[in-house]
Amino acid sequence: MGKVIVVTSGKGGVGKTTSTAALGAALAQRNEKVAVVDFDVGLRNLDLIMGAERRVVYDIVNVIQGDAKLPQALIRDKRLDNLFLLPASQTRDKDALTPEGVEQVMNDLKRYFDWIICDSPAGIERGATLAMRHADVAVVVTNPEVSSVRDSDRIIGMLDSKTLKAERGERMEKHLLLTRYDSNRAERGDMLKVEDVLEILSIPLLGIIPESMDVLRASNIGAPVTIADARSAPAMAYFDAARRLAGENVPISIPGEKRGIFGKIFGRKAA
């Protein structure tokens, strides 16, 4: 049976979709079967980030409403054979995702895939709760910034109360993915430190993804950053995070800490 991961945050624009695509592709590159699922009904984006927007025929709502079979809706990645996308629909009907329908889709996906990664919409409403409902593991995406940390705290509370795991009295495995981390600002003392965020949210750290132009470039060409430029700093951070998700013990490094005095003086404007 596959493992279900929800990528969630409460706040929008923190890097959930970017992280879903990057982690999905990183796990698929380990030869595991991966499905990434877009729960952002009405505002789908994962298809664009994966570069599959022109190949969407059916979506998750079509499957739930019985207009398409699951295999018809799954889009195989052009670069990685064992990476699949289940797109969200563009319907404005918020009730298009039903709890029963989502449960059926999740159970089917779990039989075919090793990993099912659910990209959550922003907010704490229906879409977000349905995305986390069946999760075994939660990746809480947080930016080192006050409003993002506060929203993550809310989401952690929901993960501990509104999920199937929580209702069964089991413990939800939660990991913090700190994204858009800017080492220059951290050095200046104008950004919450990694330790601060960890202490406040008190869940274990899965990884630190640096703020980087490489993420923007990857989205421009329509590829997860772990495929677009596997040697870039954000890609390497995502690869490490994926290894930790798979149970490997990989030491955490804080991006940008190795820069010398030269970088400190001249690197600021460039970053």
Place this chain on the structure above:
Amino acid sequence: MSIFRLFNKPRSAPLARERLQVLLSHERCSMDKDLVSLLREEILAVIAKHVQVDADKVQIKMDRGEHVSILEIDIEIPRDAEVLAA
């Protein structure tokens, strides 16, 4: 400009950290309050099915720790309470 800025403006991150700690301890508390009042109502309803209790004699408290929360339920049942069902 960046060098001067470094000396002129106080670092803002420590303040952010402090504000968050105060805010979140408050918010976590009020979330627990919602849960506690819900539990209180339902527990009272269950008990009332079998024994007559005074709603004021039911104390419910939640202590939120880092890893687990402890729910304390304290119910005073008078000796002569009417037992509705055995």
